[in-house]
Amino acid sequence: MNQPSGAPLQVVDRKTGSPAPGAESEAATDPLLAQALQTLRVPDLLLGHRIIMPGDEDALLPTERAGREQATLKVRRQSGAVRRVARELLEQLDLPGVELPRLPNGAPKWPAGIVGSLAHDKQVAVAAVMPSTGSSYIGIDVEPAEPLPPKVMEAISTPGEQRKYDPETLQGRALFCAKEAVYKAFNSKTGQRLGFQDVDIDLASGEAVLKDGGSMSVAVITSPRIVVLARYTE
Numbered sequence: 001m002n003q004p005s006g007a008p009l010q011v012v013d014r015k016t017g018s019p020a021p022g023a024e025s026e027a028a029t030d031p032l033l034a035q036a037l038q039t040l041r042v043p044d045l046l047l048g049h050r051i052i053m054p055g056d057e058d059a060l061l062p063t064e065r066a067g068r069e070q071a072t073l074k075v076r077r078q079s080g081a082v083r084r085v086a087r088e089l090l091e092q093l094d095l096p097g098v099e100l101p102r103l104p105n106g107a108p109k110w111p112a113g114i115v116g117s118l119a120h121d122k123q124v125a126v127a128a129v130m131p132s133t134g135s136s137y138i139g140i141d142v143e144p145a146e147p148l149p150p151k152v153m154e155a156i157s158t159p160g161e162q163r164k165y166d167p168e169t170l171q172g173r174a175l176f177c178a179k180e181a182v183y184k185a186f187n188s189k190t191g192q193r194l195g196f197q198d199v200d201i202d203l204a205s206g207e208a209v210l211k212d213g214g215s216m217s218v219a220v221i222t223s224p225r226i227v228v229l230a231r232y233t234e
């Protein structure tokens, strides 16, 4: 967990493998992140990412733009970037050109037979999709590899977590990221909200225990960015 934060992103063109010409690149990924994401893979799960670029806002399809006319360019760009990633993954499942509008709770509406999750920070968009088994839900979140401000750490952690994790390391940010990922999976499954004190996370064993007695698995990478995949399986 104690890894150096703020590793610079290496932007390369996915088609040529050579350094991307900055913002003009059509398809840019971070090879270190691509490699790290491999460690989160489980059977049937597809994971992808993209460096957010100017122009990604244009990837939003009609139903995805609806109701977001007032959103800032930054927000539309992040949402467009993450949908580009998700569409590439869905194409691998023979589902081309899928629109992913937002449901009233903010979650994306996935096509029948698919569960998935989207996340973005300022620089990177990540998506996870898998065929639905009817009882599996996933949540993903991405954060920069930087420690969490101590006040935020205090607000998002249970007393047990506060004893366990040092806010001066990346553990605090990983914990926050894990709670966001767990929230997405839980909210998609139940439609209910979950407070930060409603879940206790053990990053080492990869278990998130919910106040209602349920549990989820959480898998974490901390370099070059923090990404957490939460999975609920009945």
Ligand SMILES: CC(C)(COP(=O)(O)OP(=O)(O)OC[C@H]1O[C@@H](n2cnc3c(N)ncnc32)[C@H](O)[C@@H]1OP(=O)(O)O)[C@@H](O)C(=O)NCCC(=O)NCCS
Binding pocket: 078, 079, 080, 082, 102, 105, 106, 107, 108, 117, 118, 119, 120, 121, 140, 141, 142, 179, 180, 181, 182, 183, 184, 185, 187, 188, 194, 195, 196, 197, 198, 199
């Ligand atoms: C929903 C929430 C987790 C999203 O996190 P975020 O850091 O704001 O944003 P991220 O970049 O990680 O993720 C954004 C994506 O999450 C997805 N999302 C939003 N609401 C969602 C929900 N209720 N369920 C599942 N996914 C959701 C959307 O796809 C969104 O992308 P889009 O707006 O481009 O479509 C957060 O805004 C929130 O409401 N948190 C509630 C408090 C909390 O985290 N509690 C944790 C207790 S354990």
